[in-house]
Amino acid sequence: MKWKLYIWFLALFGLSFQGFAQNAQDIIDGLKKDLKANPETKKVASIYSDLTWYYSKVSIDSALHYGGKALSESKKLNDSTLMAQVYSDIGAVYFIKGDFVNSKLNYLSAYKIRKLRKDSRGLAKINNNLANIYEKTNQYKAAMASFIEALSYFESIKDEKNIGIIKGNIGLIHLKLKNYPKALQYIQEVVAYQEKNNFTEDLCVSCLNLGNVYLNLNDTINALKFYDKSVKACTAVGNKKGISSGFNNIASIKSEQKKSKDALALYEKSKQAREELNSDLDKNNFDLNLATNYLANNKFNEAKAVLLRTRKFYEQTQHNEKLQKNYKCLIKVCSHLNQPDSVDYYIDKLAVLNEQLLVSKSEKQTAELETKYQTEKKERLIQKSKAEIATRELEIKRKETQFLILGLISLALLIIIYLVYRQQKLKNKQQEQEYELKSAIAKIETQNKLQEQRLAISRDLHDNIGSQLTFIISSIDNIKYAFDIQNAKLDSKLNGISNFAKSTIIELRDTIWAMKKSEITFEDLQARIHNFMEKAQEAKEDICFTFSVNPLLKSNTFSSVEGMNLYRTIQEAINNSIKYAQPKNVTVNIEPDENGIAITIADDGKGFDREMVVMGNGIHNMQKRIQDIGGDFDLVSKPNEGTKITIRLT
Incomplete structure (x- = not known):
């Protein structure tokens, strides 16, 4: 079974995966040919697993179909190694589809099996995959912790290729947190390593990520350069996911440069690759960028139709960053279409979303979002009358202040509650420890007293009863020695008494032995x-x-x-x-x-x-x-x- 690590970072935030520099469709055709040769049962399960993996690059539906078959066959074989691999493959497919809940469930199933098998390498790979899910759901602290854990393992075995992959993923977290110099440092190092070793399929992803960094640094020349490298590498290996993302990002730049014709042509190429892959998340990300292009070219009705469709998907899947962009575009579109009720509705929706993100994002990120929100509001109202503009700006500022104050009050209350709870917990723990200490001391004292009592009793038994039994035996022996006993019955009786006393002494010694010990x-x-x-x-x-x-x-x-x-x-x-x-x-x-x-x-x-x-x-x-x-x-x-x-x- 080939090792597979196929985790994607989408559109503006890149993607990351591991594989072989060979066209995926050619491999799929070869695997299907192997199936027709009627191989043995274990080989069939392995082929289904490989088909799941390689179809994830070209068709999500087909990948999930073969993933189900692979899982069923591996369970019949009771092959835990194969089952763990299949769960990982299915987790990767769901990740590409944008279904992070099912992706995480499958990765955790694989993690459980690999942990039982003490598979350190497999656990490190799954940590990397789970970290990508945390990154996509804005759990940056958890993502960084999982990446670092995986990186530590691969550094310990000096696995340069996997070290490069994880460093690239860490660079993407810095990109999300807008720490562009750090992101550039990490991802440039990864690209240099992959170019040196001719890792074409890895370059498909890493160049896309590096292009995203340059784009955020407003260096469109280098951004286009690395997007172009990404498309060429992805085309060479048949990676439709990468092809779609590369064309989509180049089209976004062309749209910003007001080159609408070039942008639409590139969006069409991206759409074609994306439709063949059938990824829900890619489809909606593409449509969102397409709506942005419509908006830039004053095609407001077309933009609104696309935005309403993508809004439903982002709300259902809780892709909040994309949902922010969607609401902002809807505010602009409704403003241009002179639909003030809709404008107010989406302003409120955006404000609520910003409040939700306030808890999980840094103060700097929140301030930047609010500034961007205020700027977009002013641009949207520029064509209205001065009176309307003044009124709306006052309303926006009032709401912003309310949300900010509410957020700060909530944060302060949470901190106070936490501190009180922590203090009470420490106090309870201290009291519990004191009680346990007193109980332990009392128990030790009781045990010491019992041990002293047992020793005293054992001494009494030995000194008194033992001595008396010994005296009885000695007396019987003296009687038998002093008198010539002719009566056989009497002699037998005296022997019986002597033997009984001897056996009693033996049992008494056993009892004293046991009493002297606290444990046996x-x-x-x-x-x-x-x-x-x-x-x-x-x-x-x-x-x-x-x-x-x-x-x-x-x-x-x-x-x-x-x-x-x-x-x-x-x-x-x-x-x-x-x-x-x-x-x-x-x-x-x-x-x-x-x-x-x-x-x-x-x-x-x-x-x-x-x-x-x-x-x-x-x-x-x-x-x-x-x-x-x-x-x-x-x-x-x-x-x-x-x-x-x-x-x-x-």
Whole structure:
């Protein structure tokens, strides 16, 4: 799959894309020929994706048609790489069409896939594409942030070509912000690099952008020079988008120079390329420039018809800068047609739009728009009577003052609200941190007290009960040594008491061990259970005991109660196997599973039928211990197939 980056900047603000210096229609014909050869499924999906890409240069409708096919096929294949590429291609097509909402949605879908795949290069390309959308919707801060992020990546891998593309895009933001020296610096550097490396298709775009900079610097000679270079490069690669934009911009200059005949001929060439591409945004931008030419040549009715049509599109798609130009032209047209009600209507519409843009644009930009608006108002009213001119100027100034004051008051209120909110948020955060600190201190103190209590109890158990049990064992041994006991029943009873006391001491030591610890790990349990198994091995030499803990779990911690419950449950399960199952092997295995941790105790003994056997206290005690620590207990046993106990902890 070829790498594709095809983002456009339209008309007066240029465009930017990446591709191959080859005629798009020739490539499309070759791809369709490949389709007729009945390739394998994955190749079909790839061809549909390429057709989406190359049709974006010559026909938007066809590009979206093949984009749908490519997306459907890539989903059938469950090929995430191809799906990400198709979403990017469709995003580029919608961008060219002027549908920035759908363009952004598709780019974000591609971004999500590339992020999961940890595709740093792909993410950098999408950041560049999203930045172009932000630029077109006047979100310059977001656009610059995304461009810088993409530029940082490509500079880190020394990808000169993509560095040039992004620098060109950054130059376009400076152009939008009217920082023409900066824009000239960035885009001149890009053009020089592309000319040196014969990147014809890239020059198609970059020369158009450089022409736009020179036009804003009132250098029409250089503007026409680079527009002409752009048209030649775009023609060489079959880029109808670039051809249309180049002819359109040259026609605008000719119109300003009062060369109406030349301008109309160029507009016709632009229209022909634009209609073949079928881009809604290009169509309306072209019509807006055509209306400007009609207005310059006093064709007011023709200009009004075109302006009303483009106004509807710009209002629906919220292209506010173009809408400003549209309203201003309608004010001039209606003034010349002596339609004062319409003039007032569009004055109000323009004023409201200016107020909306006041929030998002810098003070300098707003002041320039208002000055331009006032100048155009004066020009529009020049043919009216002096009384009408004076009245309208006073009304305009009053409205301007109202809107400016309203905007400044709104801005001041927003700043005050923000400062109050920020202060309250900081205060709440500080109080929350103080509360959390106090809670943490109280918790630590409580834990320390509990630990001290546990240690005191464990010492008492060890010093008192442990000593007493040891005394009992010692006393029984002394009795047996001092007296020649002939009574077998009595001797057995004394042995039973001694053994019981010894096992009680062992359990007491386990309990003291658990109480002394604030946390118990699987590694601690492993050592404890190994000791128990070694003693069991001495008693049952014919049984093989195996115990394993996954290394990833050895550092997992439990409270002393949880650790003791687990230890007692495993111990009881092993004891049951030894007593009843007559196994050859007993295994304990601790592994992670999809929901947490799984502990299995299994034997290959004689097993039993659960429905035929009454469960004793031992199994009920095991279930209760595991339930108390929030785990699940499961026992599976079949006659002659052994028994398996599974404990699951989340």
